[in-house]
Amino acid sequence: MVGRNMRSTLTVTAGLLASVVSAALLLAAASENPGKYFVLDNGLRVFLYEKRDLPLLHVVTGFDVGSKDETDETSGLVHLLEHCILFRGTSVRSGAEVSADIRRHGAYFNANTGQDLSLFEISLPAEHAEFALRNQKEILFGLDLSPTELDEEKDILLEEYNQMEDDPQRNAVDLVLQALFPGHPYGRSVYGRREVIRTATAEGVLGFYRKYFVADNCALAIVGDFATADMERLVRDVFGPLTKTGLSPATFPVALPLKKNVVQRFERDVEDGYLFIGFVAPDYNHADQYAMNVLAEVLGRGVNPLLPAQLQRERDSVQAVSMAYLALRFGGAAIVSIKMDPRDMPAIYRTAVGFLKQAHNEAYSKKDFMGEAEMSAFDYLESAKNQIRFAVGRAEESGLQLAGSLARHLLLNTRDKTGRYLDEIGKVDSSDLRKAAARYLGKGKYAAVSIVPRKGGIE
Amino acid sequence: MLTAWTAGPREMPWKERPEKFMLSTGLPCIYHRDKSSPTTVAGLFAAGGKSAVPMGFDGLAYLTTRLTLEIPDEGKVQDLMSQATRLSLFCSEDSSIVLIECLSENLERALRVGSEIIQDPLITGLRIGRVKEMMKLYGRAETDESPIAGRSAILKAFFGGNGYGTDVYGTEESLRAIDRKDALAYYRRFFTKPNLFFCIVTDFDKEPVRALLEKYFAKFPDGDAAGIAPAPPALPSNREIVLPKDTKQTYISRAFALPAPDAPNQAKGYLLETLLGKGPGSRLWRLRMAEKLAYNVDAHVTWTKSSGILEAYLETENAKSARASEALDGVLASLQDKGITDEELRTTRTMAKAQFLRATEGKAPRMRILGLFEVLGLGYGHLEGLFEAIDDVTLEDMNAYLRAALAPERALKVIIGPAGTGQTQGDR
Numbered sequence: 001m002v003g004r005n006m007r008s009t010l011t012v013t014a015g016l017l018a019s020v021v022s023a024a025l026l027l028a029a030a031s032e033n034p035g036k037y038f039v040l041d042n043g044l045r046v047f048l049y050e051k052r053d054l055p056l057l058h059v060v061t062g063f064d065v066g067s068k069d070e071t072d073e074t075s076g077l078v079h080l081l082e083h084c085i086l087f088r089g090t091s092v093r094s095g096a097e098v099s100a101d102i103r104r105h106g107a108y109f110n111a112n113t114g115q116d117l118s119l120f121e122i123s124l125p126a127e128h129a130e131f132a133l134r135n136q137k138e139i140l141f142g143l144d145l146s147p148t149e150l151d152e153e154k155d156i157l158l159e160e161y162n163q164m165e166d167d168p169q170r171n172a173v174d175l176v177l178q179a180l181f182p183g184h185p186y187g188r189s190v191y192g193r194r195e196v197i198r199t200a201t202a203e204g205v206l207g208f209y210r211k212y213f214v215a216d217n218c219a220l221a222i223v224g225d226f227a228t229a230d231m232e233r234l235v236r237d238v239f240g241p242l243t244k245t246g247l248s249p250a251t252f253p254v255a256l257p258l259k260k261n262v263v264q265r266f267e268r269d270v271e272d273g274y275l276f277i278g279f280v281a282p283d284y285n286h287a288d289q290y291a292m293n294v295l296a297e298v299l300g301r302g303v304n305p306l307l308p309a310q311l312q313r314e315r316d317s318v319q320a321v322s323m324a325y326l327a328l329r330f331g332g333a334a335i336v337s338i339k340m341d342p343r344d345m346p347a348i349y350r351t352a353v354g355f356l357k358q359a360h361n362e363a364y365s366k367k368d369f370m371g372e373a374e375m376s377a378f379d380y381l382e383s384a385k386n387q388i389r390f391a392v393g394r395a396e397e398s399g400l401q402l403a404g405s406l407a408r409h410l411l412l413n414t415r416d417k418t419g420r421y422l423d424e425i426g427k428v429d430s431s432d433l434r435k436a437a438a439r440y441l442g443k444g445k446y447a448a449v450s451i452v453p454r455k456g457g458i459e
Numbered sequence: 460m461l462t463a464w465t466a467g468p469r470e471m472p473w474k475e476r477p478e479k480f481m482l483s484t485g486l487p488c489i490y491h492r493d494k495s496s497p498t499t500v501a502g503l504f505a506a507g508g509k510s511a512v513p514m515g516f517d518g519l520a521y522l523t524t525r526l527t528l529e530i531p532d533e534g535k536v537q538d539l540m541s542q543a544t545r546l547s548l549f550c551s552e553d554s555s556i557v558l559i560e561c562l563s564e565n566l567e568r569a570l571r572v573g574s575e576i577i578q579d580p581l582i583t584g585l586r587i588g589r590v591k592e593m594m595k596l597y598g599r600a601e602t603d604e605s606p607i608a609g610r611s612a613i614l615k616a617f618f619g620g621n622g623y624g625t626d627v628y629g630t631e632e633s634l635r636a637i638d639r640k641d642a643l644a645y646y647r648r649f650f651t652k653p654n655l656f657f658c659i660v661t662d663f664d665k666e667p668v669r670a671l672l673e674k675y676f677a678k679f680p681d682g683d684a685a686g687i688a689p690a691p692p693a694l695p696s697n698r699e700i701v702l703p704k705d706t707k708q709t710y711i712s713r714a715f716a717l718p719a720p721d722a723p724n725q726a727k728g729y730l731l732e733t734l735l736g737k738g739p740g741s742r743l744w745r746l747r748m749a750e751k752l753a754y755n756v757d758a759h760v761t762w763t764k765s766s767g768i769l770e771a772y773l774e775t776e777n778a779k780s781a782r783a784s785e786a787l788d789g790v791l792a793s794l795q796d797k798g799i800t801d802e803e804l805r806t807t808r809t810m811a812k813a814q815f816l817r818a819t820e821g822k823a824p825r826m827r828i829l830g831l832f833e834v835l836g837l838g839y840g841h842l843e844g845l846f847e848a849i850d851d852v853t854l855e856d857m858n859a860y861l862r863a864a865l866a867p868e869r870a871l872k873v874i875i876g877p878a879g880t881g882q883t884q885g886d887r
Binding site for chain 2: 051053054055056086087095096098099100102103104105106107108109123124125152155156158159160162163165166167168269270271272316317319320339341378379382383386387389390393394396397398399400
């Protein structure tokens with residue numbers, strides 16, 4: 001990941017932002033433009049999607065490796081590898097030469113590491129399609145790393161740690177996820193452990209790299225201004241010669257709900273108070289994912305979500321509330337974030353938890369009312385569905401976002417058949433929301449993290 | 460067919476050109492058809508913005524514009540919410556923008572409700588009080604992000620305590636000073652025909668859009684064009700601003716005033732921003748990759764009618780801050796002294812054009828850029844014209860621009876971090 005201006009995010013943030021439109025963006029779009037899916041002989045999965053409104057090309061290459069594949073002894077290596085692959089060059093070109101070539105072709109170039117996946121993206125004028133594919137193939141499958149280069153990249157990575165810890169929102173999300181999945185691979189920070197980074201050797205890093213950065217652990221999504229047949233030929237030509245290794249992706253048990261609440265408080269030099277509350281939620285392939293997406297929209301996203309209204313009734317100082325659903329391969333997280341006057345945090349915390357615990361008793365649709373009440377009731381369910389349609393529409397405008405969603409879907413989806421995303425969302429009814437609220441919020445324990453100025457927060 | 464638009468010939472990258480027409484109601488409208496999604500974004504640009512805020516009244520433009528979005532009728536609120544229609548605002552340097560975003564199928568209802576409140580806002584003491592409280596919260600939140608706090612400090616330093624230099628969300632004192640008559644006066648001055656225009660990006664055809672805007676936005680009164688003389692930036696006598704903050708990283712920036720944005724100068728400013736701080740291989744990138752002094756490096760230009768304000772900044776570990784500060788000065792001095800080569804200019808042109816296209820791929824950012832160009836006097840056509848203006852910059856032009864713009868005596872320094880960080884030996 002490349003700095004704040006190009007911050008695509010390590011991790012969590014990307015997952016949270018993308019959650020509403022995640023996977024099945026491709027399915028939403030598929031009705032009019034089905035794209036083309038194929039698998040190379042070496043196991044590399046490919047999806048091509050023509051988007052010809054602008055002369056741009058967006059390529060996202062994903063690998064099924066993330067913090068879930070690390071141990072305490074390797075925690076942070078995937079993130080370190082992400083940096084090395086982007087910036088440290090290959091046996092053919094140095095890192096500086098790669099950067100110069102990227103710039104010469106007008107490319108945006110970035111990557112992010114998450115719990116499940118590592119995604120590498122390049123976006124550039126479509127006239128440079130061949131450069132894009134050959135460049136990505138070379139850096140992703142041809143890393144060459146000297147001890148000196150590794151040490152240089154470690155210094156930069158440790159700067160990123162500092163930046164993350166100065167950013168209350170990124171820091172809090174990372175802490176909530178660690179608390180939410182104790183004993184599970186998702187309980188390791190995607191940023192990793194500083195001591196692992198400091199002591200990593202080039203040999204150790206390359207060993208990890210050679211295991212996971214192979215064609216049969218990879219998916220390629222290409223969106224943009226091209227003709228599918230031409231692009232398929234180019235993909236086969238560039239990526240076809242890669243060798244199949246026979247790597248089987250690791251499987252892990254699905255994350256279980258917390259057994260007891262975890263509440264943590266951290267002091268920082270901040271003006272506002274930041275409260276994050278997380279619950280274990282359905283995984284990427286779970287049938288409840290659609291209800292959970294709509295529920296997150298109704299409670300904490302959308303145009304007029306319920307939770308902010310509830311909290312702002314409690315205290316005027318609440319300035320931002322949101323709820324995000326992060327759907328992972330072996331579990332999921334629903335995370336509420338609240339920014340407020342820190343003096344009000346204890347009251348806001350009590351109200352938020354109380355509301356979420358009782359969310360299964362709410363009326364979400366006009367159909368939950370009878371007679372005159374039905375006429376005057378606000379239909380939160382319908383509003384949320386429209387909001388999701390709007391979000392999907394917006395995502396369709398961005399080729400890079402579309403390619404990222406496609407690459408994620410290729411690697412995370414395990415269902416043989418999935419319906420069109422917006423059709424599945426359309427089927428969610430009010431009782432589905434109450435069931436999801438009861439199952440994941442009402443019965444579930446939570447992990448809460450507050451970041452406050454030197455005094456304040458929850459105890 | 461893949462067109463070689465980055466290297467010329469100068470071919471329009473968008474399928475359709477934006478256009479401008481006059482509504483029968485007397486308001487101009489910039490329209491860009493884009494069928495990439497079934498959504499619409501419509502902006503109503505009102506002249507003024509921060510430039511119209513007098514000293515001591517920080518936040519007046521934001522507050523007044525925000526009041527135009529207060530919906531008194533619960534039924535209308537529910538109507539908009541159920542359609543997932545969003546009303547929001549931005550307060551920029553030379554304008555404030557009311558934004559309506561919706562699924563295009565709901566455009567008529569969105570415009571109908573929006574038009575009722577925007578043309579006849581309920582400006583009451585109670586509502587003003589509520590918006591002020593919200594603005595205090597927004598203002599406080601900005602101080603938790605060093606690059607935002609840094610930008611605010613830079614604008615304040617260059618423009619003093621009025622106009623562009625005011626806090627967008629106001630201060631405790633300024634919000635206390637603003638009352639209902641101030642908000643009413645601001646609204647009556649700027650929400651008038653000569654001071655307003657629409658900008659809309661949509662999958663809808665032009666004529667239905669025109670008809671809807673004419674039908675629902677016919678009530679804005681005549682008035683006088685605001686005629687605000689844009690205030691030029693002035694480098695303060697104290698050229699170093701230090702904002703203490705107990706963070707693990709120190710934010711260090713250098714800021715320079717650039718010439719007013721006519722087409723050639725805006726293109727040169729955009730090239731400079733790209734050359735310095737945009738992506739791997741930029742001049743500041745060396746501080747990250749070769750010297751390991753920062754994780755985050757960036758450059759940004761804030762455009763006003765009178766100038767561009769360039770910031771070049773990095774965030775670094777506190778212990779490295781003195782070295783990083785010197786290195787940042789070194790990069791800028793080298794660029795100013797030695798200029799760039801023809802090859803670097805070619806590369807920067809390609810990068811700048813591609814970056815601009817990516818930045819305007821979505822409808823909402825494109826609508827804002829179209830409107831911004833119109834407000835700055837470049838005209839909406841600069842969406843396309845920027846490519847040509849970039850191609851027209853010669854090596855001699857660019858190096859002369861760099862020599863003048865980055866002269867060390869014109870630099871403003873801003874440091875945010877623990878006391879004592881970010882200062883070189885000579886600064887202390």
